[in-house]
Amino acid sequence: MTIAEAGAALAAKKISAVELTAAHNAAIAVLNPRLNAYITATPELALTQAQAADARIAAGGAGALTGIPLAIKDLFCTAGSRTTAASNILRPFVPPYESTVTQQLLDAGAVFLGKANLDEFAMGSANITSAYGTVENPWKRNGSDAKLVPGGSSGGSAAAVAARLALGATGTDTGGSIRQPASFTGLAGIKPTYGRCSRYGIIAFSSSLDQAGPIARTVEDCAILLQAMAGFDAKDSTSAERAVPDFRAAVKGGVKGKKIGIPAEYRTDGMSPEILRLWEQGVAWLKAEGAEIREISLPHTKYGLPVYYIVAPAEASSNLARYDGVRFGARVDGEDLIDMYERTRAAGFGAEVKRRIMIGTYVLSAGYYDAYYLKAQKVRALILRDFQTAFADVDAILTPTAPSAAFGLGEKMGDPVTMYLNDVFTVPASLAGVPAMSVPAGLSAEGLPLGLQVIGKHFDEETVLSVSAALERAAGFSALPTIRAGVSA
Amino acid sequence: MSLDTATVRRIAKLARIRVDDAEVATLQTELNSILGYVEQLNEVNVDGVEPLTGGAQMAMRLREDVRTDGEIAEKILANAPDRVDHFFAVPKVVE
Numbered sequence: 001m002t003i004a005e006a007g008a009a010l011a012a013k014k015i016s017a018v019e020l021t022a023a024h025n026a027a028i029a030v031l032n033p034r035l036n037a038y039i040t041a042t043p044e045l046a047l048t049q050a051q052a053a054d055a056r057i058a059a060g061g062a063g064a065l066t067g068i069p070l071a072i073k074d075l076f077c078t079a080g081s082r083t084t085a086a087s088n089i090l091r092p093f094v095p096p097y098e099s100t101v102t103q104q105l106l107d108a109g110a111v112f113l114g115k116a117n118l119d120e121f122a123m124g125s126a127n128i129t130s131a132y133g134t135v136e137n138p139w140k141r142n143g144s145d146a147k148l149v150p151g152g153s154s155g156g157s158a159a160a161v162a163a164r165l166a167l168g169a170t171g172t173d174t175g176g177s178i179r180q181p182a183s184f185t186g187l188a189g190i191k192p193t194y195g196r197c198s199r200y201g202i203i204a205f206s207s208s209l210d211q212a213g214p215i216a217r218t219v220e221d222c223a224i225l226l227q228a229m230a231g232f233d234a235k236d237s238t239s240a241e242r243a244v245p246d247f248r249a250a251v252k253g254g255v256k257g258k259k260i261g262i263p264a265e266y267r268t269d270g271m272s273p274e275i276l277r278l279w280e281q282g283v284a285w286l287k288a289e290g291a292e293i294r295e296i297s298l299p300h301t302k303y304g305l306p307v308y309y310i311v312a313p314a315e316a317s318s319n320l321a322r323y324d325g326v327r328f329g330a331r332v333d334g335e336d337l338i339d340m341y342e343r344t345r346a347a348g349f350g351a352e353v354k355r356r357i358m359i360g361t362y363v364l365s366a367g368y369y370d371a372y373y374l375k376a377q378k379v380r381a382l383i384l385r386d387f388q389t390a391f392a393d394v395d396a397i398l399t400p401t402a403p404s405a406a407f408g409l410g411e412k413m414g415d416p417v418t419m420y421l422n423d424v425f426t427v428p429a430s431l432a433g434v435p436a437m438s439v440p441a442g443l444s445a446e447g448l449p450l451g452l453q454v455i456g457k458h459f460d461e462e463t464v465l466s467v468s469a470a471l472e473r474a475a476g477f478s479a480l481p482t483i484r485a486g487v488s489a
Numbered sequence: 490m491s492l493d494t495a496t497v498r499r500i501a502k503l504a505r506i507r508v509d510d511a512e513v514a515t516l517q518t519e520l521n522s523i524l525g526y527v528e529q530l531n532e533v534n535v536d537g538v539e540p541l542t543g544g545a546q547m548a549m550r551l552r553e554d555v556r557t558d559g560e561i562a563e564k565i566l567a568n569a570p571d572r573v574d575h576f577f578a579v580p581k582v583v584e
Contacts, residue, residue, distance in 0.1 A: 096564035194544035208544040234552065238545040306527040317504065324505070326577050328568035337580050342507035354506055358516065359523055361504040362492075372527070377540030379533050384541055416519055417526045433544040458546055 003068050003167050003221040010057055010067045017057065017067025021050035021111050024069045027485035028113060028165050035483065037150075037160040039074050039132045040082050041114035049111040056109055065228055066109025071166035073157050074115035075122055076102045076212075077201040081112075085203045086120045086130035089323045089330050089348025099201025100233045101170060101212045108228040113166055117156025120350045121320065122177055122205045125422035127155025128409065129352040137185060137406050138163040138481035142447040148406040151181030151422075157215050158185040164485035168216035168225050172202060174209045175308050176402075176426025179438035182215050183401035183451030186440045186479060188222050188468065189215040193459045194433035195240035197226075198233030204319040206312040207238075209430050219439060219469040223247035226461065245462050253466030256290035260467065261394035265301035266425060268403070275400045275450065278442050282398055282452045285474035286467065294394050298386040303379050304428040309420060310363050310376035311431070316353075317360025323348060355416060380431050387432040387455075396467045397455040399425050401438040405448035425453060435461045439468040440477040449479065491521050 001009075009015045025043040032038050046069060053067035077083050077095035084090045098106070106112075119129040126149035127135040135155040137148040139162065150159040154171030158181035161169050171178040173191035182189030190213045197212040204210060214225035227247045233239045262283060267276070287293055325331030325344030332347045334340035349357070363372035390397065403424060412418045429436035435458075438451035452471055456464035492500075497517045501508045508516065562575045571578040 093568055096561075096567055195547070208542070211544075237550055238543065238547075240545070240547065241550070300533070303530060303533055306530050309523060310527055310530075321505075325570055326579055327565075329570070331570035334580065337582050338505070339507075340580050341505040345505055346507035349506065354504075355516070355519055355523070357504050357506065358497075358500045359520060362496075362500050362520070362524075365500070365503060374540055375530055375533075375535065376527075377542060378535035378538040379530055381538050381541035382533065382535070415522055417522050420526075430544075433546065 001167065002218050003216060003224050004218070006068055006167055007064070011062060017050040017053035017111065018047060020067060021046050021069050021113070024113055024166060031163055031165060031483065031485060035136045035138060035159050035163055036117055036133045037135055037156045037163065037165055038071065038114040039084055039086065039117050039156070042081055042112060045081065046111050046113050053109050053111060063108040064224055065105060067111060068109070068167055069111045069113050070105065071114060071116040071157050071160040071169040072102055072112050073118055073154055073170050073172060075118060075172055075203045076170060077203070078102055078112065078115065081115060083115065083203070084132065086118045086132055087348065087350070087353065088131045091330055093328050097201060100198035100235060101202065101229045104228050104231065105170070116160055116169055119153035119155065120353050121203065121316070122153040122172055122174055123316070123352050123356055124152040125176070125180060125419055126412070127152040128413070129350055131350055134409060135159050138483040139185060139406060139448055140482040147409040149184070149409055151184035151406065153177040154181050154215060158182055158187055161187055161215055161217065162481050163483055168214055168221055170212060170229070171215045172210055172212050173430065174206050174312060175430050176423040178213045178215055179426050179436060179451070179453060180402050180422060182438040183449065184406040186449030186477065186481065187215050187217060188219050188437065188439050188472070189213065190222050190226060190437040190461065190464065191430070191435060192226060192230060192461050193240070193435045195238055196230050196459070196461065198236040198239050200233055200235040206315040207319060208315060209312060219465055219472050220248060220251045222437070223251050223465050240459070242459060247461060247465055250462035250465045251469045253462065254289065255286055255467055255470045258291045258396065258463065258467065259294055259394040260286050260291045261294050261296035261390050261397040263296050263298040263301065263390070263397060263399060265298050266399045268424070272404060274444055275403065278450050278452065279398070279400050282441055282471055285471055286398065289470045289474065296390045296394060296397065298390060298428065300379065300382045300386050301428055304383055304431055305420060305424055307376045307379045307383065307431060308423070308427045309359070310372050311380060313356040313360035314364050314373050315360070317357045317364065320353070320357055352416070383428055384432045387434055391457045396463050399453045399455065401425060401451035401453040405444040405446065405450055429455045434458055435464050437464050437468045439471050441471060441475045442477070443479055492517055492524065
């Protein structure tokens, strides 16, 4: 069932919000102990919200999401519900306020099933850095029961939606954290333009890159969710003062006459043949739907990751300075104030978070700032210029989302840089602040989902959605994960 | 450029993260791996390029300098690990 279908069934009173929520609560009770998609399930709260949704539907005042059960990434502050960022340092944290994005979803009538697992402070590409345990991808390789990762950092959100433990989910994307897990779990996910969704109440990782967005089963469902999540917010100084277009209408836009760019630089050495084939298939689909294909160049693509791994840790080291054991979160006592800070942070942060804070501290430190941080900011400007130049000639860009399908738990973990390479195709759009979406386009030889990425111009999510919807129609992706509600435990 | 153990300890101190001797060696290897990876930026000519500081394609917005919130001390202190009345409490700083 999709959000669009559930919304229609609720409006026609074929199903009640309480029934829909109770079914999801029951599925979570059965499957979450295995998948670990939720850090905190909130079944009673969800039922209370569902009762209110039914009352609202009966009164004829239903919103676009009234009665729709969602998973909320545990990086969004939810008033009265524990919010951990998957870190030990926030284990006891109960926000006294609501993030703007989740408030807007509540205003639209959504039901929150719980707080979804993620990489600690959203730092990771496999959901293996959570202090609350790894998340299992509900998909399996053909004939194998090996545990695969769901991608990250929004791995719990993706696993929950894929396994039918939510109709949709919020995610956040700093370098690919919505798109890569969507690709790994056969779902659609969009990172909107930087500034489209308010960052207020989203626990900060890298403030110049962090953007909220939805993960759902279809492009249309993403459009419905994004409609509710987006919009100007005075509480976020980088929120864009722009009207929110009709995203759901854009889904039906089609690609006839649209110019689609194919960047030569994304054809990396050692790209797997099946990823390359899928990409070529995507080009053929769009051409068949009437799009015009153009070869383009984004010359600084290969520098995206190194720029990202300077800028994001630098901002993280500053943002995470607030976790000092004084105002919120966990504290470990020490001999004096400094010792208390150091023990609190040593105990509260996991290994990946410590690594990134330390890299960030180093690249911002006296004597190294120009060589690393300033240099990275300048190359970031060149990456933005690449996109601006390309978008003078094309309406959207098509690339693969990730260099591989979901990999096994325990793989790619020898060295941090190997893990970072997962984000090679998603990071450039984050650095440029442009919208980008992953849409499921096919299966690997091993039976795992693979996604294609559509990148658009600043604030042109409409074209991203219409191109993604065209790919979705052509791909006709209908495969389902092995582990899902009502099938297997 | 390669970090020595003294530099790793200095960064940890700046970052206010306590590290024990066993961790220093691991961190040294990992941090050097990351710094080695980002070295490739040296290939890029950035002469005359203005640094891009943010993700937003807009000027910073200003607002009236007025109070927009307040009188919520209890909410703010609700998550404090230690407090005394309406204050956050910390270990003694001045003898």
